[in-house]
Amino acid sequence: MKIKILLLLLVPVLLFPDHLKVMKVIIDAGHGGYDGGAVSDYGIREKDVTLEMALLLKKHIEGATEPPITAILTRSEDKFVPLIERVGLANKSEGDLFISLHMNASPTKRDSGFEVYFYDSTGDAETAAVAKRENEQDGSVENKDRNNPLFILWDLAQNEFSKESSGASDIIQSALDGALNRNADTTLKLRDRGVKQANFLVLNGMKMPSVLLEMGFLTNKNDEEKFKKQEFKERYAATIADAVREIRQKFDKKSAAGR
């Protein structure tokens, strides 16, 4: 009986191989509502730039891609959405990729450029201790420390996708490096600060490959000026959309190789 059920469950997988599946990308516009995020000297707010870029990215991702890619926004208006709800929405939507968009800030006005992040919780004394214990054990549920606060295990959820998240970060960074950092046109040129890792709240518990893109510095005058120009923003969003298509190809190859 069990075997029959298993075979039935396999039917859709056999009929619709992975490379034909519709990719779902969750686009997260950082901050919103009373949480304005960083603010430039001239009053440009992070929450407004991230929302505008998220809407542009959705347009570029969904346009003219075959098979289609669906983009789901964690917010499509200026409202506060708690980080935990963003994670919940992404997981519930069973996204294939999560991209969180932010604008950076620094005490020094010299800091400029974009940086692509993926999750890392090794700086947490508690998470690191639990991760170490989990790695030392054989990984079976029975052997896991049941006394750990649930949120620590929740933090470890994204660790399962660290390889894919790292790969996706590399592709986005490389695309932006080519289109912006290495662009001779100074109106498009934006410094590449590389791929980094940090323990992001919005990536805690995310059950899909995830990246957080700090698109540029609102505290840097040149960066800020660029984000006032429509052409720059369109080019930026189109470049991320190209990277997303490349990420899909990479994921598809991987799942095809795994079959």
Next chain:
Amino acid sequence: MKPGRKILVAAVAALLLVSLFYFPLRRKFSLHEGALINSGQSKRNAVIFFVNQDGKIVGRDTEIVSGATVLDDIKSLITQESLARAGGLLNAIPVGTAVRNVFIDENKCVYIDFERSIIDRHVGGTEGESLTLEALKRTMAENFPELDSMKLLVEGKELASLAGHISTRLKLKVK
């Protein structure tokens, strides 16, 4: 023996018995607390951290008059780090940040309880948050090497993050 004296003897015996179990536990804590107490009012060299114009964390030597405990010293150093500096140095800890309280648990974790000013005056951004956390970690690591981790609080409550990016819900390693 008078009944009143019997009760007294029993009470003293009970007290002795309880103290036998109690004192070894107490001593463990009091030893730990003892290590936090500074011996007399003395000057102490320390390093505090700022951001330079290129966005890098840099240390500067300072001298403080030690307070009654190490906890006072921690508070004093963070306060110095939140004062505006001359000479092109910028603040990793927002200017005007106030520390309400500092305490240490038995696992060598320092709890730093800030006023809301640390989030209200924070510049934001992942880089801004990273610099604040880095400055705090290095302040602890350089000046109080006996500490293993730190935990940030705001008005006595756990802080999820300084500005919505990097998680501060758990204890952060300082080494």
